[in-house]
Amino acid sequence: MRVWVDLTNSPHVLVMRPLIEAMRADGHEVEVTARDFAQTLELCERFGMAHTAVGRHRGGKLASKGLGLASRSAALARWARPRRFDVAMGHGSNDVTVAAALLRIPSATAFDYEWATVQHNVNCRLVRAVVVPEAIPPQRLDRYGAKGKVRSYAGLKEEYYLADFEPDRGVLEELGLEEGKPIVVVRTPPAVSLYHR
Numbered sequence: 001m002r003v004w005v006d007l008t009n010s011p012h013v014l015v016m017r018p019l020i021e022a023m024r025a026d027g028h029e030v031e032v033t034a035r036d037f038a039q040t041l042e043l044c045e046r047f048g049m050a051h052t053a054v055g056r057h058r059g060g061k062l063a064s065k066g067l068g069l070a071s072r073s074a075a076l077a078r079w080a081r082p083r084r085f086d087v088a089m090g091h092g093s094n095d096v097t098v099a100a101a102l103l104r105i106p107s108a109t110a111f112d113y114e115w116a117t118v119q120h121n122v123n124c125r126l127v128r129a130v131v132v133p134e135a136i137p138p139q140r141l142d143r144y145g146a147k148g149k150v151r152s153y154a155g156l157k158e159e160y161y162l163a164d165f166e167p168d169r170g171v172l173e174e175l176g177l178e179e180g181k182p183i184v185v186v187r188t189p190p191a192v193s194l195y196h197r
Helices: 010-025 040-046 062-083 094-103 117-126 138-144 157-161 169-175
Strands: 002-007 029-036 052-056 087-091 107-110 129-133 150-153
Touching: 002 010, 002 062, 002 094, 010 029, 010 040, 010 087, 010 157, 029 040, 029 062, 052 062, 062 094, 062 117, 087 094, 094 107, 094 117, 107 117, 117 138, 129 138, 138 150
Parallel strands: 002 029, 002 087, 029 052, 087 107, 107 129, 129 150
Antiparallel strands: none
């Protein structure tokens, strides 16, 4: 099977990496596209994930997001058309679901936050499968067009992408941190996300 995976944000690299590896191990041919946003491209490089960079983030305004969705989806469709994929997937990528719909490629979306209403109203209506943690009640997603499409998994996505994690002591040195001292990591608010307003 020819599989297309689209990555639009840094966490998606971590989430999709083990799935990509599992699909390849099962003999599927997987190609990856990635959007230039946050550390997405850099994480692809760090994990040695072959990818094609397509498009960039257009900012936080709704009109800019609409323009970004249209332009990147069109660019993805142009890229994907000659590749004749059997299925497309992403973790919350509206772009891949729109492009896949234009090309009549069956697609799936995954997410772990059910309140991103604009994103889900696009994705859930266009895909054949909506993959979410079992903690999200399927009926909560019905209003987005996901009725009958929900496929739930046990636990949280972090459990899957951290399952094979091996600490790399070199990272401490790379970041100028001392082993044994507390490290505090803070995630800043996603200022360009519609759901955070």
